[in-house]
Amino acid sequence: MKVKEKNTINSEEVELDKPDIPKHFEPESMNIPEELPVLGLKDVVVFPQMVTALGVSTEKELKLLDNVLATNRFLVLVAQKDAEKENLTPSDLYEYGTASVVLQMLRMPDNTAKMLVQGIARIRIKEFTETEPFFKAKVEVLKDDPDKGDVETEALATNAKNQFSHMVSISPHLPEELKIVIINIDNPGRLSDLISSHLNINISEKQEILETSDVKKRLQKINTFVNNEMQVLELAGKIQTQVKSEMDKGQREYYLRQQLKAIQEELGEGDDQAAEVKELRKKLKQAKLPEEAQKEADRELSRLARMHPSSAEYTVARTYLDWLVALPWSKSTKDNLDISSAHKVLDTDHYDLEKVKERILEYLAVRKLKEDMKGPILCFVGPPGTGKTSLGKSIARAMGREFVRMSLGGIRDEAEIRGHRRTYVGALPGRIIQGLRKASSNNPVYMLDEVDKLVADFHGDPSSALLEVLDPEQNFSFSDHYLDVPFDLSKVMFITTANILDTIPHALRDRMEVLDLPGYTTEEKLEIAKQYLIPKQFEAHGLKTNNLKITDDAIKVIISDYTKEAGLRNLEREIGTVCRKVAKEVASGKTKPVKANAKNVNDFLGPIKFFSEIAETSVEPGVATGLAWTQAGGEILFIESTKMPGTGKLTLTGQLGNVMKESAQAALSYVRAKAKTLGLSLKDFSKYDYHIHVPAGAIPKDGPSAGVTMAISLISLFKSVSTKSRVAMTGEITLRGRVLPVGGIKEKVLAAKRAGITTIILPKKNEKDLVDVPEKAKEKLSFKLVEKVDEILPIVFETKNKPKIKKRGK
Numbered sequence: 001m002k003v004k005e006k007n008t009i010n011s012e013e014v015e016l017d018k019p020d021i022p023k024h025f026e027p028e029s030m031n032i033p034e035e036l037p038v039l040g041l042k043d044v045v046v047f048p049q050m051v052t053a054l055g056v057s058t059e060k061e062l063k064l065l066d067n068v069l070a071t072n073r074f075l076v077l078v079a080q081k082d083a084e085k086e087n088l089t090p091s092d093l094y095e096y097g098t099a100s101v102v103l104q105m106l107r108m109p110d111n112t113a114k115m116l117v118q119g120i121a122r123i124r125i126k127e128f129t130e131t132e133p134f135f136k137a138k139v140e141v142l143k144d145d146p147d148k149g150d151v152e153t154e155a156l157a158t159n160a161k162n163q164f165s166h167m168v169s170i171s172p173h174l175p176e177e178l179k180i181v182i183i184n185i186d187n188p189g190r191l192s193d194l195i196s197s198h199l200n201i202n203i204s205e206k207q208e209i210l211e212t213s214d215v216k217k218r219l220q221k222i223n224t225f226v227n228n229e230m231q232v233l234e235l236a237g238k239i240q241t242q243v244k245s246e247m248d249k250g251q252r253e254y255y256l257r258q259q260l261k262a263i264q265e266e267l268g269e270g271d272d273q274a275a276e277v278k279e280l281r282k283k284l285k286q287a288k289l290p291e292e293a294q295k296e297a298d299r300e301l302s303r304l305a306r307m308h309p310s311s312a313e314y315t316v317a318r319t320y321l322d323w324l325v326a327l328p329w330s331k332s333t334k335d336n337l338d339i340s341s342a343h344k345v346l347d348t349d350h351y352d353l354e355k356v357k358e359r360i361l362e363y364l365a366v367r368k369l370k371e372d373m374k375g376p377i378l379c380f381v382g383p384p385g386t387g388k389t390s391l392g393k394s395i396a397r398a399m400g401r402e403f404v405r406m407s408l409g410g411i412r413d414e415a416e417i418r419g420h421r422r423t424y425v426g427a428l429p430g431r432i433i434q435g436l437r438k439a440s441s442n443n444p445v446y447m448l449d450e451v452d453k454l455v456a457d458f459h460g461d462p463s464s465a466l467l468e469v470l471d472p473e474q475n476f477s478f479s480d481h482y483l484d485v486p487f488d489l490s491k492v493m494f495i496t497t498a499n500i501l502d503t504i505p506h507a508l509r510d511r512m513e514v515l516d517l518p519g520y521t522t523e524e525k526l527e528i529a530k531q532y533l534i535p536k537q538f539e540a541h542g543l544k545t546n547n548l549k550i551t552d553d554a555i556k557v558i559i560s561d562y563t564k565e566a567g568l569r570n571l572e573r574e575i576g577t578v579c580r581k582v583a584k585e586v587a588s589g590k591t592k593p594v595k596a597n598a599k600n601v602n603d604f605l606g607p608i609k610f611f612s613e614i615a616e617t618s619v620e621p622g623v624a625t626g627l628a629w630t631q632a633g634g635e636i637l638f639i640e641s642t643k644m645p646g647t648g649k650l651t652l653t654g655q656l657g658n659v660m661k662e663s664a665q666a667a668l669s670y671v672r673a674k675a676k677t678l679g680l681s682l683k684d685f686s687k688y689d690y691h692i693h694v695p696a697g698a699i700p701k702d703g704p705s706a707g708v709t710m711a712i713s714l715i716s717l718f719k720s721v722s723t724k725s726r727v728a729m730t731g732e733i734t735l736r737g738r739v740l741p742v743g744g745i746k747e748k749v750l751a752a753k754r755a756g757i758t759t760i761i762l763p764k765k766n767e768k769d770l771v772d773v774p775e776k777a778k779e780k781l782s783f784k785l786v787e788k789v790d791e792i793l794p795i796v797f798e799t800k801n802k803p804k805i806k807k808r809g810k
Helices: 059-070 151-170 177-183 188-197 203-210 215-267 272-287 291-306 312-326 339-349 354-369 388-399 431-439 462-469 522-541 552-562 569-587 601-605 658-673 707-719 745-755 764-772
Strands: 035-041 051-056 074-079 096-107 113-130 135-142 377-381 403-407 445-449 493-498 513-516 548-550 594-596 623-630 633-645 650-653 688-693 727-729 759-763 782-786
Touching: 035 059, 035 113, 051 059, 059 074, 059 096, 059 113, 074 113, 074 203, 096 135, 096 203, 151 177, 151 188, 151 215, 177 188, 188 203, 188 215, 203 215, 272 291, 272 312, 291 312, 312 431, 339 354, 339 388, 354 388, 354 513, 377 388, 388 403, 388 445, 388 493, 403 431, 431 445, 522 552, 522 569, 548 569, 552 569, 552 601, 569 594, 569 601, 623 707, 623 745, 633 707, 633 745, 650 658, 658 707, 688 707, 707 727, 745 759, 745 764, 759 764, 764 782
Parallel strands: 035 074, 377 493, 377 513, 403 445, 445 493, 548 594, 623 727, 650 688, 727 759, 759 782
Antiparallel strands: 035 135, 051 113, 074 096, 096 113, 113 135, 623 633, 633 688
16 A cells, blocks of 8 residues: 655544544553454554654455544554565564554545545454455454652653754754644653654654653664764755855855956956957968867857856866967978988988888878878887987988987876866876877877886786777778877878787787898997997097097997997997097097097007807807897807716706707707617717806897707717807707708898808808898808708818717618
């Protein structure tokens, strides 16, 4: 049954025949039957003395009401445990309720009825006697024992009166007449019931009060509920006061602003905000935004016009519009498509690097034939100091474009690329968009430096954000989180740089055209120093050509003894040191020209810093010369093997990585498998322990390219035969003795040349890589291309000491 509680003191009288019922009901003075009809109520608990209007709509309820009116007008009102349930059973009702009497009843035209009831006394349902056509139950009347002599009960009643009276004063929903009624009630039980009926608490809490027959306990609970509700009302009142104060303040400011606006109009002074909006509208029109960006700009401009300049949102909207205005949506620089002129610029700025120069000139040639060509995505990979960043500047100068550089090293937040959403305080676009604003052009040369040093963590993965930037099929509509409108990056020429490719995610690497910038040879460094570095350092230190002369031999000594790099940074730094020494003498008044040669370089730079490995004139058994690649260029390695009595255990030292350790295991397994062919005794492998060491133990080493060198070192040890001192080798070994290709051939060949090696053994499949080796470096070098380890033995061992390989025959 749907119930609507009115909780009124003075109910509206309905002109019906009324029963002869006293004004105040006392259970003692009324004969409440032991068996009464039971009506379940939804969302309401009726207390004794409480007058409530109830609606009756179902057939079952109407039959109950007819029965009540036809007999003694008494019934029991009990709250439902679940207000949503319709078809009730006795277990769906609480055990405690209120015996009530129907005061008035009014039938409605829609076959429903309304009745006015008043609670008389608490009851407990002992048992249900009937369930059809309506509920009927035997009840027990519960009497209050107010204990008027109890001082605590009186104190609780007085406190409840005072607190409730104060609550009536601050509550907008309770009538003031309640104060008078409360003051005139002396009975603590009746007082508690009246207050309970007007408390804004849930049904279970009201039912708990109804079921408490002890007046003192009932008053204790009521005091707690009243106190809680008062706190809520006081807080609500405080909030309301604050809101009203803010509204009054806002209305006052609006009134004053309107007055100020009227005064400005009378004086002929314009509205600053209106002028600002007008200026922004003009700038947006000049910026020639794309259609989607223009719609967003117009929408934001309309919002700005309706805001007050002092609001926080005004600043956010204004900053956003400033960014839209400042971006080069339609501004481009004109490309220099003169191929010969661009070639001349590239040659002026950089020595060699023919592959990279050729690629740039190819792009310019195609650009000349097809104007709407998308910008290429290039990736320069090479050791530090090889000129990757400066090459980007040179490309921009050759093409006549703006140059923007963005360092990606250490960036760990995706927002650095895509920007922050405008909901964040202090939000800005990502660095891609910021760089374009700085360039004031939508087709600059954009260099993303150190792309291999991006960091992914809980902030996000910046490399994933770069996937859209560096994809020509997607970057025409790059969406920055701050702008939230697409920006065309397809005209931008992106160039990324990296020292190694291994740390670049595959999906990102796949989007870029990789161009290798290998380390420079000594001859190339000499030419670069003479043509670029020395003039640059002379100018930086205020020297003239008659103050200092650096000979070619001096430069070669600096390269070999004072630097150990594939690039040029340290070489330039050492040349700068020589220049500073001379500049000090010139500044002191010494005008005599200074000549730096191979003999006096140490006077300028101090003792030699690096000792290059050179081929040993005599090699002991168990030592083989290998070739290695490092980020600083190539090196030669002397791999040493020895044996001692033991059980066949293999020990590896020299800070070797996992791949290099596996190569050593593979080399030993190969030698053991070929023991009979090599003329070795299988018993020796279990009699001795073997130790392979790669010198320079403080430097970590890894990679498979030392596999064949380790195998030759072990064969040399087992056969007690020395290898040729001027022979070096590189290649990966398999268990079948095959020699597989490796990388870094150019750097390894150059390192062998510097060390005095005359014969280099390479995998057959690396023959193609010799094209990249300068012809001058290949002079006086003999290259032996092999496919199997067996082919290496005649090359590395002296003919008279060459280990005999037994051929399998009949």
